[in-house]
Amino acid sequence: MMLAGYAVGAAKGFIYIRGEYALSIERLEKAITQARLYGLLGENILESGFSFDLAVMKGAGAYVCGEETALIESLEGKRGHPRNKPPYPVTEGLWGKPTVVNNVETLANVPEIIRNGAAWYRGYGTDKCPGTKVYTIIGNVATPGLIEAEMGTTLRDIIYEYAGGIKEGKKFKGALVGGAAGAFMGPEMLDAKMDFVNLKEYAAVLGSGAILVMDESTDIVGMLQSVLHFFKHESCGHCVPCRLGTKQLVEIVDRIAGGKGKVEDIESLVKISEVMRDTSFCPLGQSLNLPISSSLKYFRDEVYGRVQQPA
Amino acid sequence: MIKATINNVEIEAPEGTSILWAAKKAGFTIPTLCNHPDLKPGGQCGICVVEIEGIPGLKRACMTPVGEGFKVKTHTPRIMATRRQLVELILSNHDTDCLTCVKNNNCELQQLASIVGINVHDYSRSGERLPIDRSSVSIVRDPNKCILCGRCIQVCSNVQTVDALAVNHRGFDTVITTAFDAGLGNSVCINCGQCVVHCPVGALYEKSATEEVWEALHDPDKFVVVQEAPAVRVMLGEEFGMPTGSLVSGKMHAALRRLGFDAVLETNFTADLTIMEEGTELIDRLTSGRNLPLITSCSPGWIKFMETYFHDMIPHMSTAKSPQQMFGALAKTYYAEVKGIDPGKIVSVSIMPCTAKKFECQRPEMNASGYQDVDYVLTTREIGRMMREAGLDVKEMPDEPPDDILGDYTGAATIFGATGGVMEAAVRSAYRLVTGKELENVEIKPVRGLQGIKEAEIDIDGTRVKVAVAHSCGQARKLLNKVQDQIAKEGKSEYQFIEVMACPGGCVGGGGQSWGSNMAKRARRGESLYEEDRSLPLRRSHENPSVLALYEKFLEKPNSEKAHKLLHTHYYKRSTVDGKIKPAS
Ligand SMILES: Cc1cc2nc3c(=O)[nH]c(=O)nc-3n(C[C@H](O)[C@H](O)[C@H](O)COP(=O)(O)O)c2cc1C
Ligand code: SF4
Numbered sequence: 001m002m003l004a005g006y007a008v009g010a011a012k013g014f015i016y017i018r019g020e021y022a023l024s025i026e027r028l029e030k031a032i033t034q035a036r037l038y039g040l041l042g043e044n045i046l047e048s049g050f051s052f053d054l055a056v057m058k059g060a061g062a063y064v065c066g067e068e069t070a071l072i073e074s075l076e077g078k079r080g081h082p083r084n085k086p087p088y089p090v091t092e093g094l095w096g097k098p099t100v101v102n103n104v105e106t107l108a109n110v111p112e113i114i115r116n117g118a119a120w121y122r123g124y125g126t127d128k129c130p131g132t133k134v135y136t137i138i139g140n141v142a143t144p145g146l147i148e149a150e151m152g153t154t155l156r157d158i159i160y161e162y163a164g165g166i167k168e169g170k171k172f173k174g175a176l177v178g179g180a181a182g183a184f185m186g187p188e189m190l191d192a193k194m195d196f197v198n199l200k201e202y203a204a205v206l207g208s209g210a211i212l213v214m215d216e217s218t219d220i221v222g223m224l225q226s227v228l229h230f231f232k233h234e235s236c237g238h239c240v241p242c243r244l245g246t247k248q249l250v251e252i253v254d255r256i257a258g259g260k261g262k263v264e265d266i267e268s269l270v271k272i273s274e275v276m277r278d279t280s281f282c283p284l285g286q287s288l289n290l291p292i293s294s295s296l297k298y299f300r301d302e303v304y305g306r307v308q309q310p311a
Numbered sequence: 312m313i314k315a316t317i318n319n320v321e322i323e324a325p326e327g328t329s330i331l332w333a334a335k336k337a338g339f340t341i342p343t344l345c346n347h348p349d350l351k352p353g354g355q356c357g358i359c360v361v362e363i364e365g366i367p368g369l370k371r372a373c374m375t376p377v378g379e380g381f382k383v384k385t386h387t388p389r390i391m392a393t394r395r396q397l398v399e400l401i402l403s404n405h406d407t408d409c410l411t412c413v414k415n416n417n418c419e420l421q422q423l424a425s426i427v428g429i430n431v432h433d434y435s436r437s438g439e440r441l442p443i444d445r446s447s448v449s450i451v452r453d454p455n456k457c458i459l460c461g462r463c464i465q466v467c468s469n470v471q472t473v474d475a476l477a478v479n480h481r482g483f484d485t486v487i488t489t490a491f492d493a494g495l496g497n498s499v500c501i502n503c504g505q506c507v508v509h510c511p512v513g514a515l516y517e518k519s520a521t522e523e524v525w526e527a528l529h530d531p532d533k534f535v536v537v538q539e540a541p542a543v544r545v546m547l548g549e550e551f552g553m554p555t556g557s558l559v560s561g562k563m564h565a566a567l568r569r570l571g572f573d574a575v576l577e578t579n580f581t582a583d584l585t586i587m588e589e590g591t592e593l594i595d596r597l598t599s600g601r602n603l604p605l606i607t608s609c610s611p612g613w614i615k616f617m618e619t620y621f622h623d624m625i626p627h628m629s630t631a632k633s634p635q636q637m638f639g640a641l642a643k644t645y646y647a648e649v650k651g652i653d654p655g656k657i658v659s660v661s662i663m664p665c666t667a668k669k670f671e672c673q674r675p676e677m678n679a680s681g682y683q684d685v686d687y688v689l690t691t692r693e694i695g696r697m698m699r700e701a702g703l704d705v706k707e708m709p710d711e712p713p714d715d716i717l718g719d720y721t722g723a724a725t726i727f728g729a730t731g732g733v734m735e736a737a738v739r740s741a742y743r744l745v746t747g748k749e750l751e752n753v754e755i756k757p758v759r760g761l762q763g764i765k766e767a768e769i770d771i772d773g774t775r776v777k778v779a780v781a782h783s784c785g786q787a788r789k790l791l792n793k794v795q796d797q798i799a800k801e802g803k804s805e806y807q808f809i810e811v812m813a814c815p816g817g818c819v820g821g822g823g824q825s826w827g828s829n830m831a832k833r834a835r836r837g838e839s840l841y842e843e844d845r846s847l848p849l850r851r852s853h854e855n856p857s858v859l860a861l862y863e864k865f866l867e868k869p870n871s872e873k874a875h876k877l878l879h880t881h882y883y884k885r886s887t888v889d890g891k892i893k894p895a896s
C-alpha cells in the first residue's frame with residue numbers, strides 16, 4: 001500500500017475490513033504499529049521525503065460495501081450505498097478527493113514485481129493473462145483452503161492437484177467459480193484454462209477467486225436457493241430491480257425447491273435476472289444473472305426436472 | 312456543444328446535458344419515476360433506461376450525460392419490455408388501491424403504469440402492511456405507498472437541511488423513517504411539507520381537516536369564518552385545471568361563500584397588520600440598535616427550524632405572530648365584538664398553501680382570544696377537494712369581494728406569498744414610519760425572484776438599511792451561520808433586517824400547493840402576485856383603511872399593550888433529537 005501511495009502521491013491509506021474479522025484486525029494493527037516504530041510509516045519515511053500513514057477502518061459487514069463506491073460511502077460514515085459512476089473514485093473518491101481502491105491481492109503482487117522485475121512476473125501464467133491468482137477452494141474437496149496458482153491452470157488441476165480431489169472419492173458434479181455472483185461450471189469445464197481472458201469467452205468470471213466445489217450428491221436448485229437468499233439479504237435496497245427483483249427470485253426459487261414450481265417460474269427467474277443485469281444500479285444486482293444463466297446452461301435438465309410438468 | 316441523435320433526430324446540447332433533457336429537446340419524453348426537475352438524480356427506479364449504439368447494456372438517461380456522436384434509442388422492444396418489468400416489480404410491493412388513495416388521478420406511478428401499458432400483475436404481491444405514521448399534526452406518511460424514490464430525503468436533508476427522514480434497513484426491508492422510528496410528530500420535522508409536494512405517489516400527504524370543516528359548515532349553531540393566505544389566490548385555479556399561477560382572488564371569495572362560510576375574510580388583511588407591527592418593531596430596533604438584525608416570523612416552518620437549530624437567535628426574532636394567527640386572535644375578539652357574535656360559536660378556518668400552519672394553529676400558546684385562535688387549517692388541495700365535492704368550479708365563479716372589517720387588503724399584503732414580499736412590504740411602510748414621507752417607487756426589485764440569498768441596501772432618508780432574504784431552510788442556515796459568525800467576530804452583523812421563508816420560493820412553494828410542483832411553477836405564481844400588487848389601488852400596508860380603523864377602535868396603536876397581548880408571541884428552544892420543547896433551564 002505504501003508503494004501504491006508513493007505511485008499516486010497519496011499521504012494516507014485505509015484498510016477497510018469487516019468488523020467480524022477480529023484476528024485479522026488485531027494482526028494488521030500490530031503490523032502497522034511496528035511499521036511506525038521502524039519508521040516505515042509516518043513522516044519522512046526512511047529520510048526519503050515521502051510521508052505515508054495507514055489506518056484500519058472496520059465495516060459492519062455488508063457485502064455491497066466491497067463495491068468500491070459503497071466502500072467509500074461507508075468509510076465516510078454513511079450508509080453503504082453505491083454511488084453513480086462516473087465520476088469514478090480516481091477523480092472523485094473519499095471526501096471528494098481522487099482515490100484509488102485496490103484489492104489486497106493486487107497490492108500483494110506489487111513488491112514482488114518491483115523486486116524481481118516485470119519479466120519475471122510475466123514468466124508465470126499465459127500470454128494474455130500473465131501472473132498468478134489466489135483461489136479460495138471450499139466445498140466437497142479433500143483439502144479446502146487458500147492456494148496460489150499460475151494463471152491458466154485448469155479447474156481439474158486446481159481441484160485434483162491442489163485440493164486433493166473430491167472428498168470421500170465421490171464424483172465431481174460442478175463448481176461455483178468467482179464467488180456468490182460467479183458462474184456455475186459443469187464437468188465439461190474441467191479442462192478449461194482458468195484466467196480472466198479465457199473465462200470471459202465462456203461467459204464466466206474469476207471474480208474473487210472463490211471456487212466452491214460440488215460433488216455428485218449436491219442439489220443444484222438448493223445451491224441456487226442459497227445464492228439467491230444471499231443476494232436478497234445483501235441487496236442494499238437503493239434500486240428497484242435489485243431490491244424487488246431479489247425478493248421475487250427468492251420466492252420463485254423457494255417454490256421450485258418445494259416442488260411447487262412451474263415451467264414459467266424458470267422463465268421468470270431468467271427474465272427478472274436479465275432486467276436486474278440491465279438496470280441494477282451497481283454490480284451486485286447486475287451480477288446475479290450469471291449464477292442463474294450458468295446453472296441453466298450446465299444443469300438445465302436437473303432444474304427443469306424439478307418443476308411440475310405441463311399436463 | 313455536443314451533437315448527437317435521439318431516435319434519429321439530430322440534436323445539439325451543451326456538454327454535461329443528461330440524455331433525459333437532450334431527448335426532451337428532440338421531442339421525446341423518457342418516462343421516469345424517481346427523477347425530479349429540481350433535485351439531483353439518484354438512479355433508484357431505472358425506468359429511464361435507454362440504449363446507446365456501441366455501448367453494451369442499458370444506461371440511465373437521467374444520470375448519463377449525452378456524448379459526442381451518441382446514437383440514442385429511447386423505446387426499442389428491449390427497453391419497453393424492461394420498463395414494463397420494472398413497473399411490475401414496483402407494483403409487486405405497492406398498495407395499489409388507487410380509489411382510496413389521496414393521489415388518485417395525480418399520481419406519477421399511476422401515470423407510468425398507464426404509459427408503459429401494465430395490464431396484468433405478473434408477480435406475486437409481497438411484503439406485509441406497515442403501520443401508517445399519523446404522529447404529526449401536519450403530515451401523514453404511508454410507507455405502503457412508498458416506492459423509495461428518495462426525493463423526500465433529498466429535499467428534507469439537502470434543500471431544507473432538517474434531516475428528519477432517512478433510509479433504514481436494507482434490501483427488501485428498506486424503509487424510510489424518522490429517528491428511532493418515533494414518527495414525524497416526534498422528530499425534528501418542521502412540517503414544511505416539501506417532502507409531500509415532491510413525493511411522486513401517495514406516500515406523503517397532509518393530515519386532512521375537511522371532515523371537521525364540513526361538520527362546522529353544516530352546524531347551524533356555528534359561525535364559520537374563513538381567511539385565505541396570499542399565495543392561495545394564485546394556486547387555487549390549478550386545482551380546477553386553470554394555467555399555473557392564474558390569479559383568482561375574486562373567484563375564490565365567491566366559491567368560499569357558496570361553500571357556506573358565514574364570513575369570507577382575508578389573511579391579506581392581517582398581512583397588512585403584520586407589517587404595521589413588525590415595521591414598528593424594526594424602527595424600535597434600528598433606533599435602539601439592539602438585537603439586530605431583526606428576523607421575520609411569519610413562516611411557521613421557519614419558526615420550528617429556528618427553535619431547533621438556531622435558538623440562540625430568538626432575541627433577534629420579530630415577536631409578531633404570523634398573519635394567520637393574528638387573524639385568529641382578532642376573529643374571536645374584535646370581530647366577535649363588533650359583529651355581536653359569541654366568540655365561543657365562532658369556528659375559525661384558514662386556507663393555506665402550507666402544512667406547517669396546521670402545526671402552528673395547534674401550538675398551545677396560540678389562544679390569545681381565550682379560545683384556540685384558529686380552529687382548522689386547510690391546504691389549497693383540501694379546499695379544492697371540498698369545492699369539487701360541493702360541485703363548485705372556481706373557473707366558473709364570478710369575482711366577488713371579501714366581507715368587511717377583516718377583509719380589505721393592499722398590494723403590500725398580497726406579495727407576502729412570494730419570497731422577498733414581506734421585506735418589500737415592510738420597507739414600503741418603514742419608510743413612511745421613519746420619514747413621514749411616502750416611498751415613491753414601491754417596487755424593490757433586488758429582493759424579488761428565486762435566486763438563493765438576496766441582498767439589498769435601502770436608503771431610508773439617509774439611514775442605510777442592509778437587508779437580506781432567504782427562502783428554504785438550507786439558505787436560511789447559510790445566512791444565519793454568516794450572521795452568527797459576524798456577531799461573534801465583530802460584535803454585530805452587516806444586516807439590519809432579514810426575511811426568512813421555510814419553503815423554496817416562499818409560500819407559493821408551500822407544502823399545501825397543488826400536486827406536481829416545481830420551481831418554474833413557483834416562479835410563475837410569484838409573478839402573478841406581483842401582478843395583483845400592481846393592479847391594486849393601495850399598495851402600502853399603512854394605507855389599509857380597515858387596518859387603520861382597527862387601531863383606532865380597538866388596538867390604539869402598533870405595539871400597544873393590547874396589540875402585544877393579541878398579536879405577539881414568544882418562542883422556545885427545541886431538541887435536535889425529537890423536536891420537542893426543552894424545559895427552560
Ligand atoms: C458487490 C461487490 C462486492 C465486492 N466485494 C469485494 C471484497 O470483499 N473485496 C475486494 O477486494 N473487492 C471487492 N469487490 C471489488 C471492488 O469493488 C474493487 O473493484 C476491487 O477491489 C478493485 O481492486 P483491483 O482493481 O485491485 O482488483 C466487490 C465488488 C462488488 C460489486
Ligand atoms: S443493485 Fe441496487 S439495490 Fe442492489 S446493491 Fe446495488 S444499488 Fe443496492
Ligand code: SF4
Pocket residue numbers: 405406407408409410412413414415416418419420421456512513514
Ligand atoms: S400511490 Fe398512485 S399508484 Fe399507488 S395507490 Fe396511490 S394513486 Fe394508485
Ligand code: SF4
Pocket residue numbers: 450463466467471473474475476499500501502503504505506507
Ligand atoms: S415536512 Fe419538511 S421537515 Fe418535515 S419531513 Fe417533510 S421536508 Fe422534512
Ligand code: SF4
Pocket residue numbers: 456457458459460461462463464487506509510511512514515
Ligand atoms: S415517501 Fe414519497 S418521496 Fe419519499 S421515498 Fe417514498 S415515494 Fe419517494
